[in-house]
Amino acid sequence: MKPYKIPESVLVVIHTAALDVLLIERADRPGYWQSVTGSLDAADEPLLATATRELFEETGIVADGEHIVLRDWRLSNVYEIYPVWRHRYAPGVTQNTEHVFSVEVPRGIAITLSPREHLNYLWLPYLEAADRCFSASNAEAILQLPHQVR
Known part of the structure; x- marks a missing residue:
């Protein structure tokens, strides 16, 4: 049995x-x-390590800290886990705490999706995204993007 998320x-x-903004389906x-998006692999996994890992696993983008730099917004959202995904969590767990990061990349960067997780990707102006x-919470983070990257 898989461990709970x-x-x-x-x-x-x-x-x-x-x-x-890059969106993935x-x-x-x-x-x-x-x-x-992605959950911590272990309770003590640093948030930056989780963000770096998930970015690479889901898009193939490597945040090297020099050319591609993850930015921690120091913003957390607590939300209800959608019922369709609650079976992934321990019984009784209904809320998730999400920590927001962003990363600026060149427009032509290669994207390699994890086929197990995503079907397609597209780039859209932030309001459309x-x-x-x-x-x-994802939509709200995207709407805050102009204020966060100044």
């Missing part, structure tokens, strides 16, 4: 200097578009 995760908004829910997200 830890109800603490990261959200990584990937964007260009022009504020075009979930394989387990076609039509559900989002930024990179926010409208396309199924997750309210």
Whole structure:
């Protein structure tokens, strides 16, 4: 049996200097578009390590800390876990704490999706990207992008 997911995760908004945002389509829910998300692998995994790992696993982008730098917004959202995904968590767990990061990348960067997790990707201007997200906290983070990257 797979261990239960830890109800603490990261959200990584990937964007260009022009504020075009990369969205990826979930394989387990076609039509559900989002930024990179993922739970901690261990309770003591540092958030930056989780964000770096998830960014690479889901897009192939390597945050090297020099050319591609993850930015911790020091912002957390607590939200109700969608009922369709609650079976992944321990019985009685209904909320998740999500920590927000962003990363600016060159527009032409190669994207390599994890086929187990995602079907497609697209780049959209940030307002359109926010409208396309199924997750309210993801959409809100994208809307905050212009203020966060100044």
